[in-house]
Amino acid sequence: MSAGRGRLGGGALSSGGAPSSPVASSPVGARLADLEISRAWLVDPASEREGPGEIVVEDGILVAVTWLEGAEAVGIDATSVVVAPGLVDLHAHLREPGNEDAETVATGLAAAAHGGFTTVCAMPNTDPAADDPAVVVRMRDAAAASGSPVELLVHGAVTMARGGEQLARLGELADIGVVGFSDDGSPVRSATIFRNALTYAGMLGLPILDHPEDGSQTEGAEANEGLVATVLGLRGWPVAAEAVAVARDLAILAEVVREVAGARLHLTHVSTAASLDLVRRAKADGLPVTCDVTPHHLALSDEWVAGARRFAWAALASDGSARDPWRDEAIVAAPYDPSTRVNPPLRSAMDAAACRTALRDGTADAIATDHAPHTDVDKVVEFGLAANGISGIETALGLTLAAVDAGEFSLPTAIRALTSGPAAVLGGRTAARGLVEGAPADLVVFDRSATWRVDAEAFASKGKNTPLLGMELPGRVLLTVAGGRIAYEAPDA
Numbered sequence: 001m002s003a004g005r006g007r008l009g010g011g012a013l014s015s016g017g018a019p020s021s022p023v024a025s026s027p028v029g030a031r032l033a034d035l036e037i038s039r040a041w042l043v044d045p046a047s048e049r050e051g052p053g054e055i056v057v058e059d060g061i062l063v064a065v066t067w068l069e070g071a072e073a074v075g076i077d078a079t080s081v082v083v084a085p086g087l088v089d090l091h092a093h094l095r096e097p098g099n100e101d102a103e104t105v106a107t108g109l110a111a112a113a114h115g116g117f118t119t120v121c122a123m124p125n126t127d128p129a130a131d132d133p134a135v136v137v138r139m140r141d142a143a144a145a146s147g148s149p150v151e152l153l154v155h156g157a158v159t160m161a162r163g164g165e166q167l168a169r170l171g172e173l174a175d176i177g178v179v180g181f182s183d184d185g186s187p188v189r190s191a192t193i194f195r196n197a198l199t200y201a202g203m204l205g206l207p208i209l210d211h212p213e214d215g216s217q218t219e220g221a222e223a224n225e226g227l228v229a230t231v232l233g234l235r236g237w238p239v240a241a242e243a244v245a246v247a248r249d250l251a252i253l254a255e256v257v258r259e260v261a262g263a264r265l266h267l268t269h270v271s272t273a274a275s276l277d278l279v280r281r282a283k284a285d286g287l288p289v290t291c292d293v294t295p296h297h298l299a300l301s302d303e304w305v306a307g308a309r310r311f312a313w314a315a316l317a318s319d320g321s322a323r324d325p326w327r328d329e330a331i332v333a334a335p336y337d338p339s340t341r342v343n344p345p346l347r348s349a350m351d352a353a354a355c356r357t358a359l360r361d362g363t364a365d366a367i368a369t370d371h372a373p374h375t376d377v378d379k380v381v382e383f384g385l386a387a388n389g390i391s392g393i394e395t396a397l398g399l400t401l402a403a404v405d406a407g408e409f410s411l412p413t414a415i416r417a418l419t420s421g422p423a424a425v426l427g428g429r430t431a432a433r434g435l436v437e438g439a440p441a442d443l444v445v446f447d448r449s450a451t452w453r454v455d456a457e458a459f460a461s462k463g464k465n466t467p468l469l470g471m472e473l474p475g476r477v478l479l480t481v482a483g484g485r486i487a488y489e490a491p492d493a
């Protein structure tokens with residue numbers, strides 16, 4: 001790589017000694033011919049190990065993983081350059097077909113690579129919805145045409161046009177290789193249809209990814225029900241709207257699994273302590289349920305809607321309650337910023353803390369980005385009219401590492417939730433994540449101690465909608481390698 005020895009913590013990145021780097025001149029999609037990363041901090045979820053080490057890639061294959069000890073390891077720590085398996089996103093909105101102004105498969109995969117992801121699951125709420133194998137083929141064709149080596153996986157719709165009334169052709173979608181079913185953006189409202197979907201998907205060996213929201217409680221809702229929504233005069237979005245939906249799904253799962261052993265439920269973007277407690281108990285009871293939390297729900301809180309810009313852990317009082325951002329003089333930006341509008345809404349600091357606890361204790365299996373790019377036409381409007389969502393796939397690692405820096409959970413916990421955790425939810429439909437010799441290199445390399453400023457112009461995503469613009473985040477991605485091929489390389493790495 002073009003990085004000079006010594007610039008990145010003692011020559012952590014170096015390219016096999018060739019006089020002109022084979023990597024720096026290689027375009028996205030090219031096979032990674034030759035790379036040696038010495039004196040790095042390796043994080044390997046497969047062996048549940050982290051520590052000083054070296055890796056060597058030859059002709060796209062990870063040929064050597066060496067753990068260093070004793071004198072060789074001196075001076076290498078978790079603030080050095082980190083090498084981890086490529087990240088896996090269970091939940092991203094790539095907007096193609098139908099809303100290519102907001103994102104395309106090509107820009108979405110480029111954004112994923114910039115964020116360190118090597119596998120991305122596209123949600124089916126496209127237009128038309130991915131309720132038909134032809135739509136899935138179209139998305140795959142777009143991925144192939146993009147030249148990106150990032151692996152695109154697709155979730156099929158649960159119901160036709162995500163209308164909630166008639167099951168999609170789950171069997172045909174399974175035959176073509178979708179990795180799950182979801183009507184995300186909406187829950188599956190009818191309990192009967194949800195039950196049928198869980199049954200059929202279970203027979204096909206695939207999970208249902210439900211967006212847990214009881215719509216009868218969220219009609220017109222704008223912000224998490226609580227102090228912030230009250231002060232700002234925004235219509236409240238109750239915690240119970242999520243918990244009721246989670247409870248329903250779990251009750252139905254408990255019955256379906258008695259008939260169909262393969263039935264599996266994945267609850268996506270779980271955002272509240274109440275819902276996570278329900279999942280925790282269901283797991284203890286042995287139900288086949290998994291869930292994810294998003295980077296924004298674990299790191300941000302509802303006071304961002306009021307204009308606060310401190311992380312959620314800094315918004316907690318010593319007794320564990322949420323602080324009052326006005327009393328704290330924590331408000332630094334204008335209120336009603338539509339980039340803070342998201343479904344589910346940014347929750348209280350206590351709920352954000354519960355998301356982090358769930359990662360620590362294994363209740364949450366994964367961190368999923370819910371990457372939701374929007375055009376300015378849909379997003380830079382009055383708060384109550386703004387589309388829900390944050391363009392988040394390029395800031396997911398940084399937000400997660402900010403939580404690590406704050407001591408909220410460990411680096412291996414973070415990496416597991418971004419790699420082997422989501423890969424397990426996909427049940428073998430993507431490669432298991434680990435630093436495994438002899439396998440195609442599938443890696444993210446990031447500078448743990450370098451911070452970077454979130455800049456809309458630097459986003460590969462077309463979606464510039466994030467409240468993080470201008471903030472400094474830790475962990476700059478230097479290199480993303482997917483399936484032995486270059487997916488992203490930092491310009492100056």
Ligand SMILES: [Zn+2]
Nearest residue numbers: 184185211269
């Ligand atoms: Zn959703």
